[in-house]
Amino acid sequence: MNRRDTILVADDVEINRAVLRSIFEEDYNVLEAENGEQALFLMRQYRDSIAIVLLDLIMPVRDGYEVMEEWQADPSLRGLPVAVITADDSVESEIRVFDLGASDIIGKPFEPHLVRRRIQNIVSLSQRHLDQDDCIREQARKLRESNAAVIDALSSIIEYRSAETGQHIKRIQLFTRVLLEDVAANCPDLGLDESRIAMIVSASSLHDIGKIAIPDAILNKPGRLTAEEFEVMKTHAVKGCEILSRLDRMGDRDYLKYASDICLYHHERWDGKGYPRGLKKDRIPMCAQVVGIADCYDALTTDRVYRGAIPPEHAFNMILNGECGAFSPRLLESFKNVRDSFRDLTRRYADRELPQSELVETEPLEDHREDGRDAGQLFQAKYLTLLGGADATVMEVDLQTGLYHLEYLSAPVFDPLRSGRRFEDSVRLFAEQSVLPEDRPALITFMTESVGGFLEREQMGREIHFRVWERGTQGVLRCGCSMLRVDAGSLYHKKVLLVWKIEGEGQKGRDQAETEAAAGAWGDLLGGTFLCLCDPHMTIRKMNDGFCRLLGYGEEEIREQFHSHYRNLIYPGDREEVLRQIREQLRMGNVVEMEYRARGKDGNTVWLLDRAHLTVDEEGNSALFHMLVDVTRSKRAQEELRRMQERYQLILEQTDDIIVEWDIPKDRFTASDNWERKFGYQPIRDGLMKQISIGSHVHPDDLAECAALLRDMAGGKPYNEKELRVADNEGRYRWCRVRVASQMDEMGHPLRVVGVIADIGEEKRRSEFLQNRAERDGLTGFYNQTAGKLRAQQLLEKQGRGSAAALYMIDMDNFREVNERYGHSFGNVVLQEISNRLRRLFSGGEVLIRVGGDEFLILAPGVEEAAARAQGREIQQALQDIIGRDVIRFRFSCSIGISLCPGDGEDFETLYRKGCRALLAAKERDTDKYVLYRDEPGISDGENEPAAGNTRIDTEDDGFDGLAREIFDALYGAGDAEKTLVRALELVGRRLGLSRVSVIRSCGDGERCSLFREWCGEGAVALREVLQGVPVADLGGWESFGANGVFCCADVTETGGEDGAANPMAAALEKTGARAVFRFAVRDSGDYRGWISFEDCLARREWTGEQRESLAFAAGIISLFLLKMWT
Template sequence: MKTRDTLLIVDDMEVNRAILRSLFEHQYNLLEAENGEQALLLLREYEEHVAAMLLDLVMPVKDGYEVMEEMGKSGLVSRIPVIVITSDDTAESEVRAFDLGAADIIMKPFEPHVVKRRVQNAVELCRHKLHLEELVEEQSASLRESNAIMIDALSSIIEYRSVESGQHIRRIRMFTRILLEDVAKTYQEYNLDGRTIEIIADASSMHDIGKIAIPDSILNKPGPLTREEFEVMKTHTTKGCEMLSGLERMNDKEYIGYAYNICRYHHERWNGKGYPDGLKGDNIPICAQVVAIADCYDALTTDRVYKKALPPEQAFNMILNGECGEFSPRLLECFKNVREDFAALSRAYADGLAPTRKPERKEVRPSSTIDTAGTLEQGQMKYLTLLRYVDSTVMEVDLNTGVYHVVYMPDRDFELLRSGSRFEDSVKAFVQGAVYPEDRDIVLGLLGDYMEEFFSDGLMRRTRKYRVLDQAAGVYYWCYATLLRVDPGNPNQKKVMLIWHRASDEPLEVPHSGCAEEDLFRETVIGRLAGGVIKCRNDKWYTFADNGKGLHGLTGCTEQVIRDKYHNRYKEVIYPADRDLVSQGLVSQMGEGRIAELEYRLVTEDGRLIWVMDRSILVTEEDGMEYIYTLLVDITQSRKAMEGLQESVERHKIILNQTKDVIFEWNVTTDEISYSSNWECKYGYQPIIEGIRRRLPYASHINPDDIPDVMKFTNDMMTGRQLGEVEFRLANAEGRYCWCRVRATAQFDPAGNTDKVIGIIEDIDDEKRETEKLIDRAERDVLTKLYNKRAARHKINRFLELSQGREGSAMLIIDVDNFKMVNDRYGHMFGDAVLTELAARITSHFRDSDIISRIGGDEFMVFMPGTVNHEMVTERAGRLMASLQTMFKNNMKDVPFSCSIGIAYSPEDGSDFQSLFQNSDAALYQAKLEGKNRWMQYCRPAVNAALELKEEADRPEEMRENTEHRGQGTVARVISMTFQELYDAADFDRAMNSILEITGRMFHVSRVYIFENCTDSDDFCTNTFEWCREGITPQRAKLRNVAYTDQGGDYRDNFNEEGVFYCLDITELRPELQYMLAEQGISSMLQCSITAEGAFKGFVGFDECEAGRIWTQEQIDCLVFLSKMLSTFLLKKRAEDKLRESMQNLEGILNNQNSWIYVIDGETYQLRYINEKTYQIAPETRLGMCCYEAFFKRNEPCEHCPVRECAGKESSILEVYNPVLNVWTLADSSRIRWGDREAFLLACHDISPYKRMEKEEAANR
């Protein structure tokens, strides 16, 4: 819950606001409004921060009642308490205020202390209410999660009966969620929000629950089903509904409703040919329609007893083309959008293949970009195509993916188009079976140059004519085949629509071009009346077919200018900002078969812009090509007159007396901006007020680095974004760039286009610069002021991710030779001075754009982005080495000062930070081995050879052996002790505490502890184990439910790739983290992460509280290994605890059943399990007794035994009378495995009352 610390005072009297302001200014941040309109604006802006509103009732513009009405409609009145302050003490006023949602009413005049107390009470009550709502929501989510897990377990029963279903339930749930998400984005009329999608996805697990009632002989039959068997199989839908009907007493009616609809209707089809009810179209619930597609796809792409799996591409085309029944055209469009997601999910969760990670309850769909607008636009285009080409066959083809979809087929003449798994196969089958032999090469051109030329020439439409077989009459008829481009605005997209329609007896509509009289008439009479008449090809450039001679009178451009300057393309004459709108308008309007009417701007010969009205018609000529005939009229003067007569739009009056923000209004249509009067006072110059889109990219008062962000913001607002925000630097009157934030809201005209943008410009310079100082301070090394390793790594990673290997770069690691001698001989203060001077010297040898950092005591790193010249890198390395040799020549005469440098290049030696760092570090080590004071470039063979000689090159043999033996002895002793202690432990917690104490004393640390993630959230952790040396204050009680993100960042980011967080001195850490550790008395520390399947689960820590400590590599290695061992046992213990809890829950469920449930051995009849109900009816029963002895007092098995009835079957049901207990039972026996032996689960239900009733009825007869 965000902090609500702001009070909104709404009163039209300044004196009243001043009195209330004086009461609350030390307790709250204050906002003030002088009327209801201003109050609502501020509420919308600061909704999450307002704790309460003090509201007067009688005000101008909008009174208090209207404000509360608006708040009630938007739900604000339930989240923000309204305290009415009024002098109207009538009963009617009070009743109306309370009815509208007022939390309290205070009468004027008032006592200050009374107002403060009543406002405080209202705020506290609301805060507690909101907190309780959050708690209830969390509990509801937890309950739903528990229910979902139980339902998953129940619905998985069918998977174990159908031996080849595998992970079918999980895939169906994820397929359903993915497809529903796309449907929600594309077709909002279905009202699918995130919550509804999750419920439907969970309910999809129950789609085949009715199959539990289908006999195994049918369910797992390897061959085709007979008609009678298929009728039995079809009953699984209604059987499942009967089972779900018994769950109506559950509280979650919504879930049960979706599960019922999915179970019953997921085999219904769009054309009404499904089962069980033959529903048609949108009478089928959307949840069932989506699960139907998911179920079909999974059935096609997985092995079943009756078929082998098909490739995803083939399955996809089969569903699209109706081979699995017809589906909703809208859902098929969305199905195309998620094709790759479905295929990837099928591979990741294939039967028999365990996922690479433990799946979460809510599997997250991989992020992918879906062009929702494009889906709607293409759907509309196909609809218009069907309207235009009535009774025509329409096919959609994506040549990039091979996906094809027969959208509509009025007769069976083109049935062969659905016969192939790929587009090429379907065309070949159609050619062989339905095309006149002499015309077949024409049709096969679709698979060759014909299609390539269509795209390379930028054509929109092309038509051919050939003969097709009439399947009913057995004769051939002429048919037009039209190729129509889809999504022409995307040059990489290769989508087309193929339309086949019968050729009528009427000739093609062909203009009689070439007629001299007509050309003369067009050039003189029509040209003078209209302004210009032109003819263009229907391609993406609208290439002139008449040399553009009709444009001379309008633009002054001659045919030579058209040819030389505009490349004979009409689109280049159009003003660039209008080109896309013209293309879209022509495609949409002419696609409907009507004359296109547009208004846009042309560029004249002298650079002016003129407005023209365009009326265009599309004509297909004898060559099969399409041409656009266009009539142009100059409307520049009328356009300006219309703009001058437009009514001024009502401006929102914003509160200016309490803010220095600048208000602006941008008229997108006229491209003009007006500002509030305080602009000039604040910035000292006139802003840009017209030609915004043209002048903004070159505005001198905007920092050039921020112009791309500003342009993106303006483009987003112009193209339909409703709310926007951008931060950039703006020059003030002194010429200094100051940070500001623009927040804006768009207003739309009736057509849905952006009409105006209204917003505010806030001064955030002080806030921004303070933030930048803090960030820079956190990123810098305290001593040298260079970047620290973490900041450098972040910046380098960002560059490498953005460049994606397209730009070269170099990484240099610089290490000072023999720096320990400097510290030992001259002291650490002198050593620090050397490092500071060294950092300055390194900086002077590299570019401003290079990233220079200190990564260790005397180690530095330089990253040179955008570097492809290796010689330049080595030249700079050589110059730096030469410079360092003379740096302290007079101060350190007896200690030679030099450095070694390792160099690696991207992308040759690595395309990510880790690879580059390791390889440059390896090159540095090679330089050290070869004598120091040199640079080395990374070379894999040379580096590997050098690393093999590491120990022998640096240390004497005797010292190396002693060190190895000593280190190995320590590690072996600690490991052996830890393993034995944990392995033999009867009390795990006690053993863990003992190990922590032994480890702490052996390594002489102040504190050893373990943090584990909280059970309800991986974002919080708790100190579960701790040992402290004498005199060290324990911290375990204080460190419970600690958020990883409470210290100004994510604490887990401190751990490196090996899972180690090593800190020699906490003063080097960021201030928030330093403060937290200092409170615990920590000076230095070593922590090792606990991970499970790659996920962070906690950490083991070792603290030194008395003084800074340098951890040796031997200690680090030993403690890291020890931590991993502790982590293994700890995770195993937690998993056992969770399993034990699950077993207890399961036993509780069985003991609360109103049935006698027990398990007997299949051979000996001995009892292996007995539930509480069984103990109650037969108290003397004990595990190990034979069932016939325990329940029937017999010495041998019963003649009518349910277990014997189960012979050769998986289950049986038998009515059994027990004379000892004098009860009739309905015994349900099922064959199960109990350990490694066969056993039988029996559930006995008391039916004695029914038997007595039958007996009485029989006696009465």
């Protein structure tokens, strides 16, 4: 049973998606859509893994109502539960939403815990429904097994009732299965699979159940039935359908529908001349058509009370030629394919009981057959239309078995070809009845004796002309017959098509002299021409001088050395391919075009472009007239290009990156195979600019960046780079770096864009870890003030002007007493518990900041005044009794100042200032109070109030957190990458009082290194001219770094070797003028790429554990930035 683990959030407001994501991301994978069109795309893409859809009503492109309407109309999506999240609480809206099938409505603003519980309840209920559906399907399968016993009983009644039935029912099941399997392979539009085939096979056993109602005297009459008796016999179809209609309590309605259709319509015929309804063509159910053929064949090939059995070959010819009524042309093609299987089954199951195990019963499927004609039917219709337009009679003949099928009859003069048990019989009958006596021997010889040589020489075709006597006009008509080989590529297929046609007076043959003369003249200009037979040797009949000059051989040499076989002139490795191309292309028309190699007299290989046209020679043999062009130069250029592509492909195979190309004029996007290996699906190919916003897997927050990238490149920007999130086939977003460049046409306009998509998930995770560590307070996990201020400003900007929000300034009353009584360690435990309780209260998209030692700031979006007051009370209650009274005797309380957006301001500075004033008012009033800024009209709003930007975090670990954040901001702020790097190095050097901070980069194989960038302070000498291509060993070597990638030295002058010898490390460090050194290795997947060096050139420096940690963390941030620069 499939467990669904993904939630789709569809909302055009980014802050709303962020809040919902924060609620569910711990328990579910979260997909996001910013408009209705994208939501529908993701619903269809991930319908098997989505547990619920959280849908906003007001969205661009398509709103929530339109999404639900299409969701209801699409059967594949109906199982997905949808919960609507909206601020519209009108009765009309709620009625419409529930009428469209929503599982629940959640109003905005919402309480996170309540939303989580309601959504979990819906998901749990939906999963139970899915589990119940699986149980119901299993029960249905068992019910079908029990119903099978009833079907077997009914079938047995028919067998005992009819003297001629015997094994008929069981053979019908086997014939039906074999024929259906071939139809399924050649007619995929019918939707036949194993389950549906098994259902039809089982239902076919009831096709004659209506014979129970036929009197014995008629059912088992030994002679031919009278007209009245046959009318009674015909009623068995209707009576059988009536019997089956009383079995509807069996419960399997699909099965009974098939059985009823087969029972009622298996005697209908394609031309409408069947019974009982006289239906035509595809109005007859497909299952009944198949069983009708099987029933007809079995009736012909088995003994009946009124006649003996007919040989299978004769029965096939009778059915194919319409002597038993007309059947579907498509089904007749499949009937031809299963001839051998039918014949074997007829012999194997003629007189013995069929093993029960061969009657397969499997689960049924719905009938997915579409109305209208499919490609196969259209091809058949076009084929027959062509024959009608060409006024030709066509006969298909299998010379191995003698079976033949008159596929189209164009004129009554060819009507005798219908008769005869075998092909030879029909030809002789036609010759005797219609062909003039003097032409009969040649026609019979052509159709019998000459056929053997025609097939052995593997010729494509032959022609013969003869005259026939037309009885209607009492005149002589000149006719022709073309013999065309079918499946000429196999020696074991001996099928031919005979095309019979009445010719006009002027068409006594084909005169190719004028055509060949003109083609020969052109051939002299183009290169060469020759005429050859359509045999495996390509026997040459004629050639021109250009042909001889092309290969360097004379006509006499070609006859003597190569026996006039053009095949021997072709390069050995290309011979079979040339013959295959001729066969394949002649099946589609009478023109052949190909390229191959030939051997010249001088031993060189010549590339030839060969264009050939099907014709006949003077003797009526099929031949090909070839025109050759020397294309050796162009093929050599193509070969060089192919080798370049192979080298390019080898490079692609060695990388995990995805190579992409965008054809701008065609708006077509292609990607290397790595895309499907990485994401599990094929990307958008056509209409990229249009589809990117509504049908792509790009994260909604990155769609604008992605669209801007496309617009810039289409506008002619030479290079661009973006970082985007793209969902894989499991709905997980992956971080990717996209680097693209434009290719211009001769006019300087952008023609195509090529680029590389690299997976930077690991890099992002490392970056986010470092950024999170730099932004977070180490004790509580809340944002520190620098990062928190930035996050709060971003939140207010995202939600837009006029939106509601509440800012809470929280200060613990008398917390200093806790530290004084119980110590700072205990105080830290209390602060952690305070942060945990606040985090539980605010579990949505709020920004939580630790401002000072026991002071906190919380910015909560979407909170109105009433909710803010209630939240203030909840905070007070949550922070009381943090530690149980039985542990310590201390009463915890807090004071809270609250400012509201937009009433008290819409920017963070203003809200923070007024929140501080409200907090001061709360403390002046009394402890354990909360005050709203608007409730205190006497609060001053003067210039001396504290400002958010000037407030320092009053904690012992603030220095490290602040430095890390400043380094991060310096590196990832706007500006040139190299300049931002130097700015970050200077920041570290000045804050820590260092003389020099430098970056050393390894060169080539890692044995040498050079200075990459440096910052020098007081007492330091620049090393750019000194450190260029220096051996790494001269600076201490890679082995100087420990397992953690750190080397630390307090004073290089005190670095001594063993036994008092001079330590080479000291000499190496003295070269740089450094006194105290701290180095941090830059490593990528274990490989050393360089190091970052922090140096004091003036004095000894003891690197404490805290300083080492601080420097290592700062170096880690810089290291990540360097690796990105060097990639």
